[in-house]
Amino acid sequence: MLKHLFLLFSVFTVAVCFSQEVETSVLGTVINSSDGTPMESVNIVNLNQVLGTTTNSKGEFELKAQPNDTLHFSYLGFKSIKVRVTNDWIKYGASTIELTELALALEEVVINEFRLTGVLEVDILQVPINTNYRYSISGLPTTGYEAGNRSNSVTKVLGAIFNPADFLYKMFGKKPNEMKKLKQMKQDDEIRNLLASRFDREMLTVLLQVDRVDLDEIVRQCNYSASFIQTANDLQILDAISECYEEYKVLSRSRKKGRL
Known part of the structure; x- marks a missing residue:
């Protein structure tokens, strides 16, 4: 009886250790919330494990993650979001992430032109x-x-x-x-x-x-x-x-x- 209990305990211990060592990842697709089109080159970072990736031309990505990790999604001109990794996401496959475009007000840019005279000694003084x-x-x-x-x-x-x-x-x-x-x-x-x-x-x-x-x-x-x-x-x-x-x-x- 003791031998059976010891064997059962050993198998359980090995199973637990193996499960802890298994690396898991999440799959997903990032789309534009306004028209549903896939977004390429979206930056994705696992804040807990400090790992990163970007979406491909189809908006797809894969990134190593564990349950309760937080993923940060960012793209120029769109509102950045954080998404928490769940057991269901890892277990059941890909998820769709939507990013919302920001309304950007462009500030006026003033460009100071150099007024060149053609005289090297004078023009060189204008260079910062x-x-x-x-x-x-x-x-x-x-x-x-x-x-x-x-x-x-x-x-x-x-x-x-x-x-x-x-x-x-x-x-x-x-x-x-x-x-x-x-x-x-x-x-x-x-x-x-x-x-x-x-x-x-x-x-x-x-x-x-x-x-x-x-x-x-x-x-x-x-x-x-x-x-x-x-x-x-x-x-x-x-x-x-x-x-x-x-x-x-x-x-x-x-x-x-x-x-x-």
């Missing part, structure tokens, strides 16, 4: 000069800080050693899961490709659970210029935050050793 410089700090394995113009570059570099660390710790020190997501995002090729094509910061704010204002402030406190914050794509912003945080950890360890 990028006054951002990158400085490396000895002992830190990075490309360095973007320190602005030369007049205050030294002050900014020195300030960057102390200010970003404290600010980043306040933002993420009590949120180790968010910092873990940074590493996951950098390692997932699909996520990196999605971020490289975006400039709206939406995916970053959703994944890191911070507001857009806080996200910009983090990059600013890491001594990146206003022009970089305004023009960088989401992948560049991600790399900037990740680089700054890694330097913070190096400096933080050095401070702790100095106190011992």
Whole structure:
């Protein structure tokens, strides 16, 4: 009798372990809610597992997911939505996701033309000069800080050693899961490709659970210029935050050793 119970228990244990190791995924089709047409190249991210994909020409997608995971759907000009993964979705197959188009009011864009004279010495003065410089700090394995113009570059570099660390710790020190997501995002090729094509910061704010204002402030406190914050794509912003945080950890360890 005991042998039978032990055998039954062993089989049950193996079955439970096997079920936990099985990877599941969800299938679906994304359509335009106004006319039902399939939408290609919609960005889809599993916020829990930090995995991403895009829809094909038929609006179809497949993404690894577990029950209760949250998927984030986004597309330029459409309202982003979050969809929770259910057991039924995984069990019974594809689901249809509808995205609603936004009414966008385009702002007036003012383009300042260069009035060229044909005289090189005069025309060259009209070309805007990028006054951002990158400085490396000895002992830190990075490309360095973007320190602005030369007049205050030294002050900014020195300030960057102390200010970003404290600010980043306040933002993420009590949120180790968010910092873990940074590493996951950098390692997932699909996520990196999605971020490289975006400039709206939406995916970053959703994944890191911070507001857009806080996200910009983090990059600013890491001594990146206003022009970089305004023009960088989401992948560049991600790399900037990740680089700054890694330097913070190096400096933080050095401070702790100095106190011992």
